[in-house]
Amino acid sequence: MINLDKTKQQKIHNRKIDTVIYEGESDTIIVEGSLQDKRFCNSYLFSGEIRPPYTVHHMIIRMELQLPDLNILDIEVEMPSVPHEFCRDIRECLEPLKGMRIASGFTSKVKKLVDRKKACTHLLTLVTAMAPAAFQGAWSAKIRKPLDPKIYVGMMGKLENTCWAWREEGPLVEKIKTGT
Structure with a gap:
């Protein structure tokens, strides 16, 4: 049994993924996903400088999907918080997903279409986590x-x-x- 006494042990990191589905126009839905990584403790930078607790990543993906087939009509990325300013340079890395259908095999197709060397692992994690929620939202x-x-x-x-x-x-x- 894992011994986790939340009253005695300090929380050090949290990743939260949230997906919300909105009705769109003329048989579409808007799928909005958010990924946040938070550090709850001081951390040491390479320089030896201490960085107080902060939000490491806060990334948002919005997709417009055509119903009932769940074709991706449009996709956009917002990055309110990133560890390095140059991380924002790859906001367009999910563009190859436009026109793709969310269906069986979606995750493997994303991995083939989006080169990890030219993308962000956090955005890839988020967009693949959003797919099952998109299906549920389309059903709703x-x-x-x-x-x-x-x-x-x-x-x-x-x-x-x-x-x-x-x-x-x-x-x-x-x-x-x-x-x-």
Whole structure:
């Protein structure tokens, strides 16, 4: 058992990833993701200088997605806090994702399209973390009104093999396939 007494041990670092989905215009959604790394303790710089606690990274990605296929129409990056000013030079590194569809294999496609040497690992972490939330948000957007059963089944079918509950031999996929 891991011994973590939060009353005695000092928190030293926190990474928070948050994704919010907004309705867009004419069958689109806006997916906004934020990644924040915070240091809660003093740290020593290479020069020996002490840096007090601070926000190391605060990065925001916004994507406009076309429904129901989740094609990325537009993508933008904002970097309110970065460890080095030159980190902002790669804000455009996710541009190759425009036109891409969020679907099975999204993470591996992102890794192939975006060269890590010309990108930011934190932005790549964030955009791949946003994909499952985008799917959930698209679902929420669509079921705010009654759906044609064919559209409903089509959207549900996209869940196959995305997790244990939606495994192809499981009861939920069987329900979709049999229409019961």
